[in-house]
Amino acid sequence: xxxxxxxxxxxxxxxxxxxxxxxxxxxxxxxxxxxxxxxxxxxxxxxxxxxxxxxxxxxxxxxxxxxxxxxxxxxxxxxxxxxxxxxxxxxxxxxxxxxxxxxxxxxxxxxxxxxxxxxxxxxxxxxxxxxxxxxxxxxxxxxxxxxxxxxxxxxxxxxxxxxxxxxxxxxxxxxxxxxxxxxxxxxxxxxxxxxxxxxxxxxxxxxxxxxxxxxxxxxxxxxxxxxxxxxxxxxxxxxxxxxxxxxxxxxxxxxxxxxxxxxxxxxxxxxxxxxxxxxxxxxxxxxxxxxxxxxxxxxxxxxxxxxxxxxxxxxxxxxxxxxxxxxxxxxxxxxxxxxxxxxxxxxxxxxxxxxxxxxxxxxxxxxxxxxxxxxxxxxxxxxxxxxxxxxxxxxxxxxxxxxxxxxxxxxxxxxxxxxxxxxxxxxxxxxxxxxxxxxxxxxxxxxxxxxxxxxxxxxxxxxxxxxxxxxxxxxxxxxxxxxxxxxxxxxxxxxxxxxxxxxxxxxxxxxxxxxxxxxxxxxxxxxxxxxxxxxxxxxxxx
Amino acid sequence: xxxxxxxxxxxxxxxxxxxxxxxxxxxxxxxxxxxxxxxxxxxxxxxxxxxxxxxxxxxxxxxxxxxxxxxxxxxxxxxxxxxxxxxxxxxxxxxxxxxxxxxxxxxxxxxxxxxxxxxxxxxxxxxxxxxxxxxxxxxxxxxxxxxxxxxxxxxxxxxxxxxxxxxxxxxxxxxxxxxxxxxxxxxxxxxxxxxxxxxxxxxxxxxxxxxxxxxxxxxxxxxxxxxxxxxxxxxxxxxxxxxxxxxxxxxxxxxxxxxxxxxxxxxxxxxxxxxxxxxx
Ligand SMILES: Nc1ncnc2c1ncn2[C@@H]1O[C@H](COP(=O)(O)OP(=O)(O)OP(=O)(O)O)[C@@H](O)[C@H]1O
Ligand SMILES: [Mg+2]
Numbered sequence: 132x133x134x135x136x137x138x139x140x141x142x143x144x145x146x147x148x149x150x151x152x153x154x155x156x157x158x159x160x161x162x163x164x165x166x167x168x169x170x171x172x173x174x175x176x177x178x179x180x181x182x183x184x185x186x187x188x189x190x191x192x193x194x195x196x197x198x199x200x201x202x203x204x205x206x207x208x209x210x211x212x213x214x215x216x217x218x219x220x221x222x223x224x225x226x227x228x229x230x231x232x233x234x235x236x237x238x239x240x241x242x243x244x245x246x247x248x249x250x251x252x253x254x255x256x257x258x259x260x261x262x263x264x265x266x267x268x269x270x271x272x273x274x275x276x277x278x279x280x281x282x283x284x285x286x287x288x289x290x291x292x293x294x295x296x297x298x299x300x301x302x303x304x305x306x307x308x309x310x311x312x313x314x315x316x317x318x319x320x321x322x323x324x325x326x327x328x329x330x331x332x333x334x335x336x337x338x339x340x341x342x343x344x345x346x347x348x349x350x351x352x353x354x355x356x357x358x359x360x361x362x363x364x365x366x367x368x369x370x371x372x373x374x375x376x377x378x379x380x381x382x383x384x385x386x387x388x389x390x391x392x393x394x395x396x397x398x399x400x401x402x403x404x405x406x407x408x409x410x411x412x413x414x415x416x417x418x419x420x421x422x423x424x425x426x427x428x429x430x431x432x433x434x435x436x437x438x439x440x441x442x443x444x445x446x447x448x449x450x451x452x453x454x455x456x457x458x459x460x461x462x463x464x465x466x467x468x469x470x471x472x473x474x475x476x477x478x479x480x481x482x483x484x485x486x487x488x489x490x491x492x493x494x495x496x497x498x499x500x501x502x503x504x505x506x507x508x509x510x511x512x513x514x515x516x517x518x519x520x521x522x523x524x525x526x527x528x529x530x531x532x533x534x535x536x537x538x539x540x541x542x543x544x545x546x547x548x549x550x551x552x553x554x555x556x557x558x559x560x561x562x563x564x565x566x567x568x569x570x571x572x573x574x575x576x577x578x579x580x581x582x583x584x585x586x587x588x589x590x591x592x593x594x595x596x597x598x599x600x601x602x603x604x605x606x607x608x609x610x611x612x613x614x615x616x617x618x619x620x621x622x623x624x625x626x627x628x629x630x631x632x633x634x635x636x637x638x639x640x641x642x643x644x645x646x647x648x649x650x651x652x653x654x655x656x657x658x659x660x661x662x663x664x665x666x667x668x669x670x671x672x673x
Numbered sequence: 674x675x676x677x678x679x680x681x682x683x684x685x686x687x688x689x690x691x692x693x694x695x696x697x698x699x700x701x702x703x704x705x706x707x708x709x710x711x712x713x714x715x716x717x718x719x720x721x722x723x724x725x726x727x728x729x730x731x732x733x734x735x736x737x738x739x740x741x742x743x744x745x746x747x748x749x750x751x752x753x754x755x756x757x758x759x760x761x762x763x764x765x766x767x768x769x770x771x772x773x774x775x776x777x778x779x780x781x782x783x784x785x786x787x788x789x790x791x792x793x794x795x796x797x798x799x800x801x802x803x804x805x806x807x808x809x810x811x812x813x814x815x816x817x818x819x820x821x822x823x824x825x826x827x828x829x830x831x832x833x834x835x836x837x838x839x840x841x842x843x844x845x846x847x848x849x850x851x852x853x854x855x856x857x858x859x860x861x862x863x864x865x866x867x868x869x870x871x872x873x874x875x876x877x878x879x880x881x882x883x884x885x886x887x888x889x890x891x892x893x894x895x896x897x898x899x900x901x902x903x904x905x906x907x908x909x910x911x912x913x914x915x916x917x918x919x920x921x922x923x924x925x926x927x928x929x930x931x932x933x934x935x936x937x938x939x940x941x942x943x944x945x946x947x948x949x950x951x952x953x
Binding site for chain 1: 727729752753754755756757758759760762764765766767768769770771779780783784859862863866
C-alpha cells in the first residue's frame with residue numbers, strides 16, 4: 132500500500148511539473164493567439180442527412196422545414212442563435228446506445244459546432260439544429276433521442292440504421308447525395324481560415340481569390356481541418372466539389388476543429404480551415420492561460436452532468452476491459468485446450484483448424500477494424516438492428532482478447548508437468564475433470580502475471596471504443612474538453628486516470644499472486660469444512 | 674485359470690507414432706495376489722509394458738483382459754477400469770495445487786459423487802417411466818448421501834495417512850515435502866481407490882538413497898497384505914525378496930520368466946546374463 136501511495140505521489144508530481152513547465156511556453160504564445168480571416172472561401176449549404184431511400188422521413192421533414200420557414204418559426208430560431216435574441220432551450224444528450232424504434236427519433240450530431248450544436252454549462256445540448264430536431268419530434272409525437280458522436284461516425288450510424296437523422300451542419304454535396312438522402316437545405320455557410328494573430332500574410336485580402344493566391348505562394352506549409360468536413364476537401368482538392376486544392380500545401384486532418392486549432396496555437400501548423408460559424412467561437416476560446424484552463428476544467432466538473440459523463444466513461448472503460456478479459460479467458464482456455472488435446476479423433480482435428488483460423492483472424496487485424504466491421508458491417512448486414520454498442524464492444528474485445536489469451540493459456544497448460552494429467556487419468560478421472568481441477572488451476576497460477584499484462588493492454592485499448600460511439604474514458608474527457616474548447620487539462624487528467632488504473636491492476640495482480648503462493652502453506656477451507664462435519668458427526672454419535 | 678487372473682495379456686503390441694515397435698507380442702497372466710517384477714535394460718520397454726496395462730499408452734495390437742473386458746479395445750470405458758488399477762509413478766506426480774489430503778480424497782469424492790448423480794438421474798428416469806407402466810420397476814438403491822461420500826473419503830484418507838505416518842502433513846501442499854514422503858502419499862492416493870492391482874514404475878528411482886528404504890518398506894507391507902502388484906524396478910534385493918515371479922523384457926518380448934531363484938540363480942537367456950552381470 133505504501134508503494135501505491137508513493138506511485139500516486141510521483142504521478143501527481145509529474146502532472147504538476149508538466150503543468151508548470153508548460154506555463155512559460157504558453158504565456159509566450161499568449162500574444163501569438165489565433166485570428167480568423169474574414170473572407171468566405173466557399174459557398175456551401177447545410178442540410179440534414181438520412182439513410183438512402185428513407186423517402187418517408189425525408190418527405191415529412193421537408194414539409195416540416197417549409198412549414199416552419201413559412202410561419203416564421205425558423206427565423207425565430209436563427210435570430211436566437213445568431214443574434215442572441217430569446218431564450219434558448221437545452222435538451223438531454225444520451226450516452227447510451229438507444230435502440231432505434233418507430234416510436235423514437237434518434238438524432239446524431241457532433242459537438243461543438245456553435246451555434247448549430249454545443250453543450251451548455253448545464254450539460255444539456257443547445258443549438259439551431261437541436262431546436263429544429265426537438266420541434267420535429269414534438270410535432271410528430273416521437274421520443275427525441277440526441278447522441279453526440281464523431282462527425283465521421285454520423286454518416287455510418289445513419290447508414291447502418293442506428294440513428295434516424297444526422298444534424299450537424301452537414302454540407303450538401305453530390306458525392307454525399309449519392310450515398311445518403313438529404314433534406315432541403317436550411318443554411319448557407321462557408322469555410323474560413325484561421326491563422327496565428329501575428330500572421331500578416333493575409334492583410335488586405337478581401338476576396339477568396341486573393342486568399343487563395345496567398346495560399347498558393349506558401350510552399351510546404353501545413354494546414355489543418357476537421358476530418359470529413361469541407362475544409363479538408365478545400366485544401367486537398369476535390370473535383371466533384373469543384374475545389375482545385377493546393378498542391379504546395381500539406382493538409383492535416385484532426386478529429387475535431389478544436390484539436391486543429393490547438394496544434395496551430397502550439398505552432399505545429401500554419402493555419403486551420405473551418406466552418407465560419409463555429410470558427411469564431413473556437414478562436415474566442417482558444418487563448419487562455421493555464422490557470423484559466425484549470426479553472427475551466429474545475430468549473431466544468433462542478434456540473435453534475437459532466438461528472439456523470441466522466442464516471443460513466445470510466446465505468447464503460449472498466450466494464451469493457453473486465454468483461455472482455457473474462458470472455459477472453461473463457462475463449463482462450465477453450466482454444467488452448469483444443470490445441471493441446473490429443474488429436475486422435477477427426478472432430479478434434481477439425482476444431483483445431485477452426486481455432487487456428489480464429490486466432491489468425493483476430494491477431495491479424497487491429498481491434499479498431501474488428502470493432503468497425505462488427506458494428507457497421509456485419510451486424511447491419513445480417514439484419515441485427517439497434518444493438519447496444521457497449522455490448523458489441525465487450526464482445527469484440529472479448530473475442531479479440533480470446534485469441535491472445537489462447538496463446539498465453541497454451542503456454543500455461545504446457546508449463547504444467549505432463550505427469551499431473553497422467554496421475555489424474557490413472558486414478559480414473561476423465562480428461563476434462565483432470566484438466567479442470569488439476570491442470571488449469573496450475574496453468575492459471577503460472578500465467579497470472581501475463582494475464583495481468585493482457586488486462587492492462589485491454590484497459591488501454593478501450594480508447595478505440597469511441598469509433599463505435601461508446602462513451603469511454605477518452606470520449607468522456609474529449610467531450611468535457613469540447614465544452615470550453617480546452618482539451619489540454621482534460622487530456623492530462625485522462626493520462627493520469629489511465630496510469631492510476633494500470634497501477635491498480637498491477638497491484639491487484641501482485642496481491643493475487645501472493646494469495647496463490649501463500650496458499651501453498653495454508654489450509655484448504657474445503658478439507659477444513661469436511662473435518663468440521665466429521666467432528667460434528669462424531670459428537671452426535673457420542 | 675483365467676478366473677484367478679487379475680490381468681491377462683495376449684499378443685500385446687505397441688508401435689509408437691514414429692514407427693518404433695517397442696512391444697512385439699507379449700503374453701502375460703497376473704494372478705490374484707501375485708507380485709510380478711519386470712526387469713530389462715534401459716529403453717527395453719518396461720515402462721511401456723506397464724503403462725499399457727492401464728492403457729496410459731494405447732496398445733496397437735493384442736488384448737488386455739481386466740474385469741471381464743478387453744481394455745485394449747478403444748470402445749471400452751477405460752476410466753471405469755482405471756479406478757481399480759492403481760499406478761505409482763517415478764516422479765510421484767502429486768497434484769501440486771491440492772493439499773496432501775485433497776490429493777488422496779479427490780478421486781474417491783469426485784467419482785463417488787459422479788456415480789451418485791448418475792444413480793439419481795437414472796432413478797428420476799425410472800420414476801418417470803413408472804408412471805406409464807403397470808409393473809413398476811424398482812428404484813436403484815442409494816446407500817450414501819453426498820456428505821457421507823465426503824466423510825467416508827476423508828476418514829479413509831486420514832487412516833491411510835496414519836498408516837504411512839504422515840497424518841500431520843494432511844493440510845500441507847506437496848511442494849514442501851521430501852521425495853520419500855511424496856512417494857508414500859502417492860501410494861496412499863492410489864490405495865484410496867481400493868484398487869485390485871497396483872502398478873509401480875520405478876517408484877524409488879527418483880529418490881535420494883536414504884529415502885528408498887521407507888518407500889520399499891511400505892511396498893513390502895502391501896505385498897504382505899496380499900495386494901496384487903506389478904513392479905518395474907532396479908532394486909534387485911527388493912525384487913529377490915518380494916517377487917513371486919520375475920520377467921525379463923528385451924526386444925519387445927518377455928525373454929525369460931521364473932521365480933527369483935530361477936532368474937537370479939540360473940539365468941538361461943544370454944542378454945539376461947549380461948544384464949544381471951551389470952546390475953548385481
Ligand atoms: N511416447 C513415445 N513416443 C515414441 N517413442 C517412445 C515413447 N515413449 C517411449 N518411447 C521409446 O520406447 C522405448 C521404450 O521406452 P520405455 O520408457 O518403455 O523403456 P524402459 O524400459 O522403461 O526404460 P528405462 O529403464 O530407461 O525407464 C524407448 O526406446 C523410448 O525411446
Ligand atoms: Mg521406464
